[in-house]
Amino acid sequence: VRGKDESRLQEFLDKPEKALWSIALPVMAGMAIQTMYSIVDMLFIGQLGGASITAIAFNMPLYFFVMGITFGVGTGVTSSIARAIGAEDKRKADNSAEHGILLGLFLGVVLTIGGLALGKDVLSVLGAPDEMLDESWSYLRVTCYGMTFIIFSIVFRSILAGEGDMKFPVMVAAIGTILNIILDPIFIFNLERYGGFGLGLGVEGAAAATVVSQIVVFSIFVYMLFWKDHA
Numbered sequence: 001v002r003g004k005d006e007s008r009l010q011e012f013l014d015k016p017e018k019a020l021w022s023i024a025l026p027v028m029a030g031m032a033i034q035t036m037y038s039i040v041d042m043l044f045i046g047q048l049g050g051a052s053i054t055a056i057a058f059n060m061p062l063y064f065f066v067m068g069i070t071f072g073v074g075t076g077v078t079s080s081i082a083r084a085i086g087a088e089d090k091r092k093a094d095n096s097a098e099h100g101i102l103l104g105l106f107l108g109v110v111l112t113i114g115g116l117a118l119g120k121d122v123l124s125v126l127g128a129p130d131e132m133l134d135e136s137w138s139y140l141r142v143t144c145y146g147m148t149f150i151i152f153s154i155v156f157r158s159i160l161a162g163e164g165d166m167k168f169p170v171m172v173a174a175i176g177t178i179l180n181i182i183l184d185p186i187f188i189f190n191l192e193r194y195g196g197f198g199l200g201l202g203v204e205g206a207a208a209a210t211v212v213s214q215i216v217v218f219s220i221f222v223y224m225l226f227w228k229d230h231a
Contacts, residue, residue: 033173034067034154037180037213041206044184052203055132058123059140066111070151073103074158081162097159104155108148115144139203146211149218156221168224176217183209 038060046053077100084093120137128136143150153176157169185191187205191198199205 029170029173031067031071033170033177036177037210038063040177040181040184041210044188045203045206048188048202051132052135055128055135056139056203056206058126058128058132058136059143061126062115062119062122062140063143066147066151070104070107070154073100073107074154074161076100077103077155077158078162081159082164085163093162096162100155100159101152104151105148108151111151112144112147115140115147119144135203139207142204142207142211146207146214149211149214153214153217153221156218156225159225160221169221172217172220172224175220176213179216180209180213183212 042053042056045056077096080096080100081093084090084096119140120133123136123140124133153173157173160169184206185198187199187201187209188203189198189205190196190200201208
């Protein structure tokens with residue numbers, strides 16, 4: 001974890017009640033913004049037809065399962081770092097952040113491999129009919145390729161929240177959501193009326209737009225955490 005600005009740390013220590021909000025608010029805002037990715041995807045995919053949106057709906061239980069695990073880890077990381085900073089134990093705060101990153105990497109690898117290996121079977125178990133299974137699986141498969149970036153974006157957001165920064169992580173997440181809104185129609189549709197510059201990837205395009213947006217969010221967090229002090 002990068003060096004803390006003294007005035008920011010002192011303000012955090014002088015107002016213990018801020019610790020509660022520094023944990024709760026980013027989690028609530030983060031989950032709301034993360035859910036927006038799915039809502040935006042569903043709105044655009046709905047224009048492809050009822051069958052497409054139904055096919056994607058079978059992904060939602062898996063999506064919220066992964067988000068539940070990841071935000072659970074993120075909350076633990078935020079809490080651990082906040083307690084360490086409150087005790088003025090920078091070494092423990094650094095250690096908590098490092099373990100959070102390692103755990104995020106572990107989750108990313110396991111969920112990516114597991115999703116690619118078993119995802120189609122899981123969708124079938126969840127009730128996806130044969131005529132929708134391929135379309136449902138194509139969305140999940142692309143999402144799995146970006147799973148590590150999605151998880152790391154949440155972990156990095158949690159690290160900053162533990163340091164007492166509530167604004168920057170939400171701002172970056174909002175940038176990702178806006179980018180997803182811009183990319184969705186470009187990736188999903190042909191956009192013939194606008195010169196045909198759309199990729200026309202259908203449901204795979206919706207997943208790809210989300211993955212690209214999360215890679216951008218991940219890159220911003222990496223840059224600000226490890227190469228530039230955003231404070």
